[in-house]
Amino acid sequence: MPSTPGSKTFFSITGGNTGIMIHTGHAVLNGFIATNEGAVVIYLKFYDKATAGASAETPILQVLVPIDESVVLGGIGQSYQLGLSFRAVAQAALIGVTGAASDTFTLTALFN
Numbered sequence: 001m002p003s004t005p006g007s008k009t010f011f012s013i014t015g016g017n018t019g020i021m022i023h024t025g026h027a028v029l030n031g032f033i034a035t036n037e038g039a040v041v042i043y044l045k046f047y048d049k050a051t052a053g054a055s056a057e058t059p060i061l062q063v064l065v066p067i068d069e070s071v072v073l074g075g076i077g078q079s080y081q082l083g084l085s086f087r088a089v090a091q092a093a094l095i096g097v098t099g100a101a102s103d104t105f106t107l108t109a110l111f112n
Helices: none
Strands: 008-012 020-024 027-036 042-048 061-065 069-080 083-089 105-111
Touching: 008 020, 020 105, 027 042, 027 061, 027 083, 042 069, 061 069, 083 105
Parallel strands: none
Antiparallel strands: 008 105, 020 083, 027 069, 027 105, 042 061, 042 083
């Protein structure tokens, strides 16, 4: 995936129910690569928050990541005013709480 000029890269192998901050403050999500090596479908959820997203909150963007597959998405350009965080859970419901199994989900995000 080509990088947008000035983009920063974030990489995590700890995706799960606990929200993880990618960037505090204004950010633009330019693209990402999400890989699911687990035995269940994972729903990647992005939040516009000054703190890490939680299960009781509504994500701005939700993407299905199939079993043993990667999702590559570029050219997003989605703005997050307060901050950019994510969760990786096994339920499509907005309040899904079962996180990805340890070391089965990775996210590489490109943002400004």
